[in-house]
Structures are given as structure tokens and as C-alpha cells.
Amino acid sequence: MVTTEGIKRSFLISLWFMFLTFPIMVIRVNTIENVIEWRWKNMMIVGIGSFFLSFVWRWLIGRKEAGRKKSESGDSIEVPPGQRIMEDRRFYVPGLIMLSIFVAVFPFVFSAYQVNIMTTALIYVMLGLGLNIVVGLAGLLDLGYVAFYAVGAYSYGLLNYHCGLGFWAVLPIGAGLAAIAGILLGFPVLRLRGDYLAIVTLGFGEIIRLILENYNEFSFGPSGIANIPRPGFFGLEMSLSTATVYLYFILIALTLFTVFVVNRLQNSRIGRAWIALREDEIACQAMGIDKTKTKLTAFALGATWAGMGGVLFAAKTTFINPASFTFLESAMILSIVVLGGMGSIMGVIVGALVLILLPEYLRGLGEYRMLMFGITLVLMMVFRPQGLIARVRRTYKFEETVRQDR
């Protein structure tokens, strides 16, 4: 495996890396003594490290290529072990029971901090599942998803401030307003797809944020809205810790509801139309599917969940301002969908948990936290572009074909 050719390439790569990292790894300006320190040792580490890592990298790529060739030549499609476990009743029934117990006792075993993080992660699960409808199923790359999240959050903030409406009243209203916003965005972008759609939705997201930031009379500008009440329970007074646990269970319930709905949708007439739209827009229309209607329902339904997520977010943090709804947030939710597995419910859930929880638990790494995060994403996209858990299409059984069914 170690050929002269390989050594030469690795050598060049290590040279390149030494050159690239030279300014940050080697030079340091000592401002106190006004001298420049040359840290040649760092350069050596980078050189040697990248030399060996490049071997590992090539080996992994080679393995991946070999795997793909194998699956192309043989017609048996390999089912990854993770998926096999999920399909096997013997595994998933006990697994599900254990998971439910864990979910139920979680807030009583772990600290309020942990419960809070988990609640945040669950909000992202909902957002991810909503965006999954738009991006994963219907194939419409929406980079302004956070706009609908903001619509939901501000619906709660403003309706509560002006009309004194409570959480449970605003939850459906926020979802509905977000859905309307989704349709409003949907109309102008009906003709666009791919990159163009991405850019316009990106702009839309920024527009909403800028409005919230600058329209002081309406949204209180950058200072935002404070003192948003937490969800109530028939007017019961709750201590902060009870309220945290209560919100956690609300989110568990809503997440289950989301999974239920999305799961039913994706194997329905509408869900199939979305997927067909993603696969081939022209063929989809030629087969009698109304593109306009299909796109708009995808936008509206996706936005509905963002709206609900927004209301929950406002209720959780009790304070909102435009800074929570930047493009970074959209990018995060999109990463959840892509990393988890486009069009796969399980994938999106796992993706959200990984992407939200990982940075929290990596706090120990300090400044390297985000670097690790980035590296993880890049590695994932190289070695598992279909996401953590790839989607599987539903199979149907017919008496005559039982033999052939896997």
C-alpha cells in the first residue's frame, strides 16, 4: 500500500498544509516584548501529522470506492446493520420500550441543565422534521427556514404582549401564521429551483430578520420582547424547575405528534407527490401532479412546524430578539436534515440530537469545539453523503411476490 507514488503525494500534501497553517501555527507576535516568535516545532507537528493522516485518508477513500464498486456490480443491496436492527421486531420492540422509559425518567434523573439542553434539542428535532418535508421530501432547498421560526416566536411574543394570549392559544395561531408565511414565500419562488431557490429563500429569511430588527414600533427592534410566560397548566403556579420539566414533556408530546404526522404524510398520496417533485419536476408534472399545489403544501407544512418550534422557543427562553433568527440558525437546521439523512425521519432525529447535543458536551474542548464540529460535518459528507440514517422506501407485499420480497 505504501508506494513511492503515495509517499510523494503525502509529502506534497504535508508541504501544502505547513504552508497553509504557517501564519497561524508558526508566527506569533508577542505584543508585550514586541518580538515575533517563530514556533518551528508546530510546523514540524503539522507536517508530520498531515503526512500520516493523508495516508489514512487515502486508505478510507479507497475502501469507500471499493464498497461502492461492490454494491454496483452485485445486485443485492446491502442493508446497513443499523437499519437491519430497526427493521427487526426482536430488536426494536425492546429498544422502543427502553427508549420510552429513558425519555420518561430523564428529567427526574438528570439536572435541570441537562433537561434544558434536551428541550432545545427537541425543538430542533421538530424544526428538522419540518424542514425535512421541504428539503428532504420535496427537494426544495430552503435557506430561509428560520424566517418561519421567527414568525412563530414573534406571534407568541406579540400576541401575548398585546392581547395577553397564552401559550396554548398561540401554539396553533403561530403555526397557522407561519403556514401563511410559507405560502406567501411559496408563490414568488414557484418557478425557481435549486440554487436560485436557495438564494431567494436566503434573502427572504434575512428580510424577515431585518424587519424585526428595524421596525421598532412593531417588534421592539433589537431589544426584543422579554417576560414571555412559560406554558401554563390550567392556571397552576409552577416553580422554575417544574416548568422546565413540564416544557420537556410538552416537547416530547409534540415531537411524537410531529413524527406521527410526517410519517403518515411521507407514505401518502401527497408525500409521494413531493418525492416525485424532488426526483424529476418535469416528469412529475407530466404524470398529472399539480406542481404549484404540491410545492405550496410542502412550503406551508414545513413552515407550520417551524412556527410551532418558534412558539416553543419563545416559551422556553421567555425572551426573544432578532439575534436568535440569523442565517446561522437556518444553516444549522439544514445541517441537521442533511447530516441526519434527507427524507429519513429517524435520521433527522438522530441528526438533531447529535448536532445540538454534541457541541454542548464538547464544551470541555473550549475553542476547538466548533473546529471539531466542522470536521465532523466534512467527514460525514465525504464518507456518508446519504446521512447518518439513509431513507428507505416503503415496500409492499403481494401474495404472488412473497418469494421475491426481502
Added chain:
Amino acid sequence: METILEVKNLCMDFGGLRALDRLDLDIIKGEIVALIGPNGAGKTTFFNCITGIYNPTDGDIHIFRTGKKPERINGLKPNQVTEKGMARTFQNIRLFPGMTVLENVMIGRHCRTASGIAGAVFRGKRNVAEEKQVVEYSYTILKKIGLERYVNDLAGNLPYGAQRRLEIARAMATEPFLLLLDEPAAGMNPHETKELDRLIETIRDREGISILLIEHDMKLVMRLSDRIFVMDYGRRIARGTPDEIKNNPAVIKAYLGEETDA
């Protein structure tokens, strides 16, 4: 003799290029009609115009359905044309590769079913029944086309010939009165072509679906067609039965070039 499709004076311009030039064509119920012509003659463009993918520059397209008033379908959207009963296949296969074979056909049922979001979420009696009916209908079509052993495979993984036939199956699921096939035999081996030949005839005879077919395989065209329309440079240069076309000097000239003396 019941006309089902009548195209009159159809023109299509792309900028300065006239891809269709005052084209006339008609199809009678139960016919297999072939549309032939050299590469770039405008055959696919003609399909795109009558199926709503392009909006023709000029001309009239009328359909006549039994028990319904004649309708002009210029400028309708592709999905509306399909709803009215004209379904097509594509020259360069356009399946939904990430969906299973059965789901591909089920998409064809979309315009004949009605379940909405609420139906999908609550799965009421009507929705469940409709869904079941869609699955069964689609499976029946797969059996007719001879693709049932691939039911749950991803469409993108099928062999080439099977993909072409799946496109036909998908179009049939929309319950068309007219099936438009754009080079269905392209890329098929002689054995597959023979099977296709039989399949097309069966579709016409058993299902009563009329067929308009673009094809370069002359053996297939001559054997199958009741009538043939020949185009060149966007114009219709001949029409008639296979025997008439075989001996038509204009056709021979178009196919073999100027130097051949007819």
C-alpha cells in the same frame, strides 16, 4: 371513424428557429400512429407542445372524448393535459429513480385520486380504501407490463429495457385514452424490441388505448403502425399507411439526402 386528437397548423418558434412549421396531425380512436423523421425534425418538440410542456406559438390542438364536448388544449399545464387523458413517456428516460417501481406507477394514479393532507394524517375509511385501490391498480398494471418481479426495487436500479417499460406503465396508470411514446425502443436489444412490439399492440387491443409513437426503428414502425406521419425540418412531408410511406419519394429524399434521385 372517431377522431380523438386533431392538431392543426401547429407552430413552435425558439427565438429565430422554427421547430414546428404549420404541422397538421390527427389520430383516430384505436389507431397506432407513428411519427417519424430525421434527427432534429421536431418530433419531441411536437410532443412537448401537445402535452403542455411548451406553449405552442400558433395553431390549434383539439381533443375529442366520447361523451364530452371537443376541447382546445393549447396552453394547458402538463398535469391538466394528463388529467384530460393524454399521457406520455420521455425520449431520455425520466423516471423517479429514488422511488420504488410500484411507487413510480402509483404516482400515475395521483390525478385520478383525491386524498389530501387530512386524509393522509387521519387515515379515514375513504383514504384507506383509496390507498388500497391505488396499490392494487398499480400492481395490476405492473403485471400487465411484466414488471411485477421488480415491485419493490428502486426504479433507478432497473435494467435499461425495464426502465423504458416502467415509463409506459406509469403513463398507463393515469388512464389515458391516448398514449404518447417518445422512442420507446431506443437503446433496446432486438429481443427487448420484439417484446415491446408485442406490448404496444396489447395495450391498444386489450386496453383500447390509442397510441402515437415516435420511433427510429423502421421495422417496428412499419409492422405496428396503422398510419405514419413523416416530418422534416418541422414540417409534415408525408402521411399514409406504411406501404405508402415506404415508397414515398419525399420521405426517401429526407432520409437518404438530396443526391438520391427519387
